Amino acid sequence: MAELRTEEEQLDAIKQWWKANGSALLVGIVIAAAGVFGWQAWQRYQEGQSAEASNAYQQLIAIASSDTLDDNARTQAFDLADGLQSDHGGTLYADLAGLLEAKIAVNADDNDRALKALKDVIDNSDRPYMQGLARIDLARLQIASDDPDTALDTLGDSVPGALEAQRQNVLGDAYTALERPEDARNAYQQAQTLAQDADQTIYGLQLKLDDLGAEDAT
Numbered sequence: 594m595a596e597l598r599t600e601e602e603q604l605d606a607i608k609q610w611w612k613a614n615g616s617a618l619l620v621g622i623v624i625a626a627a628g629v630f631g632w633q634a635w636q637r638y639q640e641g642q643s644a645e646a647s648n649a650y651q652q653l654i655a656i657a658s659s660d661t662l663d664d665n666a667r668t669q670a671f672d673l674a675d676g677l678q679s680d681h682g683g684t685l686y687a688d689l690a691g692l693l694e695a696k697i698a699v700n701a702d703d704n705d706r707a708l709k710a711l712k713d714v715i716d717n718s719d720r721p722y723m724q725g726l727a728r729i730d731l732a733r734l735q736i737a738s739d740d741p742d743t744a745l746d747t748l749g750d751s752v753p754g755a756l757e758a759q760r761q762n763v764l765g766d767a768y769t770a771l772e773r774p775e776d777a778r779n780a781y782q783q784a785q786t787l788a789q790d791a792d793q794t795i796y797g798l799q800l801k802l803d804d805l806g807a808e809d810a811t
Contacts, residue, residue, distance in 0.1 A: 645680075646681045646684070649677055650690070653677070653690060656669060656673070657670065657696060662701070670694070670697050671698075671706075674693060674694035674697075682717065683719070685720070685723075687718075691710045691711065691727065692723070692730070694706070694710040695707040695727075712727075714726075721753050724752075725752030725753050725756040725760075728750065728760075729748070729756060729763055731747050732745075732748045732763045733766070736767055739770075741767040741768075741770035742771070744766075744770075745768075748764050748767070755791070758784045758785075758787035758788040758791060758793055760784075762780070765778075765780035765781040769801070774805050777805060781798060781801050785798055785799070
């Protein structure tokens, strides 16, 4: 990723990140499911759900895994997500369907649908980790949609500790879009420290610090 010099470049980079990292987001969603329950518990959970929900979820995963979708496949995916959320609301399937729906919508440049899907997970899930994932992704999308002030509000609530480095990273993106470089630098530095302590990797973080001023980045 080239060095970022303007707010417009920052916003474009964030939007491109969403599109370029669809596969990584999908993997993260699957890992999140295992993390919420533990792998064996997640398997038992799947076995205990209705065959209809399980089949719909597997179809949705298969569609979301594709890098290119035609209109028919996209419509099918949205129908599956809507069905899981309406017929199995409150379940982990519904939460995962919302995140997958947002991922597919972003790739289709349907930001309104992605925003709604993520907000629904935040409002309706009773799983803090899933809410945290949705909150961070929602803030990214709000920044990409030229609404960094709302992104700051979205990130105002806490997230589970495992997601705090990502939250700070996106906070930095919001502050950068608002031309608040000192706040951005502080957020990026916190993200860097938290990521290092947790042995996490946040790609592009050092570049963001360098772009703000290498002499001030520590």
